[in-house]
Amino acid sequence: MNMNACKRTIIGxxxxxxxxxxxxxxxxxxxxxxxxxxxxxALDGWHKMDLVVALEGTKVALxxxxxxxxxxxxxxxxxxxxxxVEQKDFFRIEQRHMAVYPxxxxxxxxxxxxxxxxxxxxxxAMTPVEVSQGNVLMRITTEYRVSxxxxxxxxxxxxxxxxxxxxxxxxKVPAEAAVN
Amino acid sequence: MKKLTFILSxxxxxxxxxxxxxxxxAAREAWMMNFDLDWNVAGGLSEKAMLVSLQGLxxxxxxxxxxxxxxxxxxxxxxxxxxxxxxxxxxxxxxxKTADEAxxxxxxxxxxxxxxxxxxxxxxxxAFTIAGLEDAxxxxxxxxxxxxxxxxxxxxxxRGRYTGQTDDxxxxxxxxxxxxxxxxxxxxxxxxxxxxxxxxxxADWGVRMKMFFHDLSANPKHPKELALNxxxxxxIEPGGYVFGWHxxxxxxxxxxxxxxxxxxxxxxGLHNLPNLSFNCQFKFTPGFKFTNNHHVAKxxxxxxxxxxxxxxxxxxxxxxxxxxKPGRGKLxxxxxxxxxxxxxxxxxxxxxxxxxxxxxxxIGGLSGPxxxxxxxxxxxxxxxxxxxANKLMGLLDEHVMEIMDNSAADGNVGNADLTKETVDRxxxxxxxxxxxxxxxxxxxxxxxxDTRPMISYDYYIDPRRPxxxxxxxxxxxxxxxxxxxxxxxxHVRESNDxxxxxxxxxxxxxxxxxxxxDVFLKLAASNKTYTTRYQDPxxxxxxxxxxxx
Numbered sequence: 012m013n014m015n016a017c018k019r020t021i022i023g024x025x026x027x028x029x030x031x032x033x034x035x036x037x038x039x040x041x042x043x044x045x046x047x048x049x050x051x052x053a054l055d056g057w058h059k060m061d062l063v064v065a066l067e068g069t070k071v072a073l074x075x076x077x078x079x080x081x082x083x084x085x086x087x088x089x090x091x092x093x094x095x096v097e098q099k100d101f102f103r104i105e106q107r108h109m110a111v112y113p114x115x116x117x118x119x120x121x122x123x124x125x126x127x128x129x130x131x132x133x134x135x136a137m138t139p140v141e142v143s144q145g146n147v148l149m150r151i152t153t154e155y156r157v158s159x160x161x162x163x164x165x166x167x168x169x170x171x172x173x174x175x176x177x178x179x180x181x182x183k184v185p186a187e188a189a190v191n
Numbered sequence: 192m193k194k195l196t197f198i199l200s201x202x203x204x205x206x207x208x209x210x211x212x213x214x215x216x217a218a219r220e221a222w223m224m225n226f227d228l229d230w231n232v233a234g235g236l237s238e239k240a241m242l243v244s245l246q247g248l249x250x251x252x253x254x255x256x257x258x259x260x261x262x263x264x265x266x267x268x269x270x271x272x273x274x275x276x277x278x279x280x281x282x283x284x285x286x287x288k289t290a291d292e293a294x295x296x297x298x299x300x301x302x303x304x305x306x307x308x309x310x311x312x313x314x315x316x317x318a319f320t321i322a323g324l325e326d327a328x329x330x331x332x333x334x335x336x337x338x339x340x341x342x343x344x345x346x347x348x349x350r351g352r353y354t355g356q357t358d359d360x361x362x363x364x365x366x367x368x369x370x371x372x373x374x375x376x377x378x379x380x381x382x383x384x385x386x387x388x389x390x391x392x393x394a395d396w397g398v399r400m401k402m403f404f405h406d407l408s409a410n411p412k413h414p415k416e417l418a419l420n421x422x423x424x425x426x427i428e429p430g431g432y433v434f435g436w437h438x439x440x441x442x443x444x445x446x447x448x449x450x451x452x453x454x455x456x457x458x459x460g461l462h463n464l465p466n467l468s469f470n471c472q473f474k475f476t477p478g479f480k481f482t483n484n485h486h487v488a489k490x491x492x493x494x495x496x497x498x499x500x501x502x503x504x505x506x507x508x509x510x511x512x513x514x515x516k517p518g519r520g521k522l523x524x525x526x527x528x529x530x531x532x533x534x535x536x537x538x539x540x541x542x543x544x545x546x547x548x549x550x551x552x553x554i555g556g557l558s559g560p561x562x563x564x565x566x567x568x569x570x571x572x573x574x575x576x577x578x579x580a581n582k583l584m585g586l587l588d589e590h591v592m593e594i595m596d597n598s599a600a601d602g603n604v605g606n607a608d609l610t611k612e613t614v615d616r617x618x619x620x621x622x623x624x625x626x627x628x629x630x631x632x633x634x635x636x637x638x639x640x641d642t643r644p645m646i647s648y649d650y651y652i653d654p655r656r657p658x659x660x661x662x663x664x665x666x667x668x669x670x671x672x673x674x675x676x677x678x679x680x681x682h683v684r685e686s687n688d689x690x691x692x693x694x695x696x697x698x699x700x701x702x703x704x705x706x707x708x709d710v711f712l713k714l715a716a717s718n719k720t721y722t723t724r725y726q727d728p729x730x731x732x733x734x735x736x737x738x739x740x
Contacts, residue, residue: 143677174663
């Protein structure tokens with residue numbers, strides 16, 4: 012096989028995989044979701060959290076719209092189900108009463124895929140964090156599961172450093188309310 | 192003997208008149224009232240405001256009137272301290288059941304009354320200022336018949352004087368009329384609750400000591416109030432006190448503490464801290480000496496093993512903490528003592544020390560001789576303040592200094608770190624401590640110089656957080672900080688239940704040892720597995736402070 016043929020094969024494979032990934036995406040995940048504290052693991056240091064999901068091709072943008080007293084933080088993590096990504100300023104839903112901080116100038120490596128027949132988005136991020144002993148890596152594995160009725164999103168988060176999973180439940184914000 | 196002399200000198204300084212100093216052993220008569228929890232503006236506020244102003248006047252020359260608050264009041268100590276005064280100071284209390292009875296007993300302490308305007312919130316603070324200067328009780332108009340029944344005459348009437356005026360205008364008027372005659376080494380920030388509830392339980396102290404009352408804002412969004420506030424603070428003597436608390440409706444604790452620190456002043460709160468006019472007039476009982484439950488000698492050298500060392504610290508001043516709640520003593524706990532209570536509430540400090548278990552260990556704070564944010568203390572004011580703190584720590588037999596600077600933080604989260612310059616100043620000012628603690632929420636200022644570590648909190652226990660999650664959080668910190676030894680310092684927020692923390696400790700994974708904080712610091716000095724770190728100028732600050740004037 013010559014070089015051009017090889018390239019064509021690779022590009023073709025990527026396209027196929029990309030199309031497959033797109034085809035498998037769950038459109039029900041898209042939109043604005045509002046955190047339900049009563050149904051979720053206690054979240055310290057944030058009063059409110061909206062998760063805004065945007066799907067475009069193989070890209071999945073997860074925007075965290077956070078509020079603490081009067082402080083608002085909006086941060087987006089963009090994944091690609093077709094290839095690994097690297098991202099500065101990766102946002103981690105942190106328990107802010109723990110001395111665990113994003114590493115300064117740290118770069119997070121992340122992957123994403125649609126699993127369970129495309130119903131569930133699974134992500135995995137290796138994110139560098141600063142703790143009192145220095146900088147270490149934390150692996151964060153998440154699954155985003157939309158309910159059959161489409162109105163509830165359950166985010167299950169596992170840390171390489173935590174045996175107890177974190178479970179955050181969101182309710183879909185109607186489109187007209189999301190605009191406001 | 193030197194210690195005793197120092198205690199006496201502190202006492203005299205705090206109470207302003209040596210004649211007021213009560214011999215600890217002398218049996219004496221006093222009166223008490225039981226307050227309920229009704230501080231509603233439309234309910235119990237008027238009568239309570241009148242009574243605390245009367246208390247301030249009645250306690251001018253000697254301690255005569257003490258208020259006992261229900262156990263659910265924020266300062267849970269008033270009941271235990273009432274019992275302590277009887278038991279240790281031989282005080283024979285007679286209960287006064289009504290305002291009428293209180294006025295009948297103490298009307299001679301007042302020369303008259305001043306009427307505040309219920310329609311103008313700030314007028315109550317102006318009335319308190321007048322009460323201190325003119326020996327008046329503070330009344331709303333419906334209480335006029337009651338005080339007149341006891342022969343009190345009108346001294347001033349604020350009804351209508353400030354109608355429609357903003358707080359900056361009102362307090363400017365009060366400044367022009369009264370500030371010159373008010374105490375200059377202290378001021379009363381009577382803020383706190385706003386709206387339907389107000390809680391000026393500290394007013395007795397302000398009235399007794401002729402302080403200027405206000406609730407001016409430290410919020411830059413209120414430039415006129417802030418300007419007058421700054422003028423007042425600039426005219427307080429160096430190292431002076433701001434008693435009370437910021438207004439919950441105008442600014443934040445962080446803003447106000449930053450502002451007063453900018454002037455090298457110190458906060459002594461809260462606005463509802465009761466009975467200082469009474470408490471300040473008692474000395475320690477004969478023979479009493481503070482002896483802390485040290486677990487390690489000051490010059491000892493310990494060697495940390497490959498373990499996780501965990502220490503619990505309770506700040507927020509022991510009076511509003513978990514002291515009287517079940518479970519205390521079952522875990523090693525460090526308690527941050529409000530050191531200035533040596534001046535204002537010696538009996539309270541003695542009560543705490545008397546009832547301490549071997550697991551209770553007292554540490555100094557907060558940041559100095561009072562609550563202040565050290566990143567903002569002018570460098571030229573720092574040595575004098577910390578010299579006072581050193582002396583108080585010596586008196587209280589304390590070897591550990593706790594520091595907190597939330598000026599750049601956002602509530603209990605965010606940037607709570609110290610600049611390197613601030614850290615340098617502490618190391619210079621406290622050569623004899625065994626170490627420093629920093630933070631409230633988590634922070635990441637850390638250092639080790641000679642044998643004195645500075646360790647920040649790695650975790651803050653919110654009382655509402657489910658205990659299973661607290662255990663999981665701590666276990667995650669243990670996993671993330673994988674080197675051994677790991678020094679895990681935990682701040683226990685007021686109102687946490689010690690028994691529930693015992694359950695948490697049972698769920699911790701790894702070679703965990705819970706140690707007293709003095710042992711913790713000695714061990715942390717032996718093997719520095721933590722990084723050296725100060726506030727990074729590039730890190731975001733929720734509030735950057737005030738421009739110099």
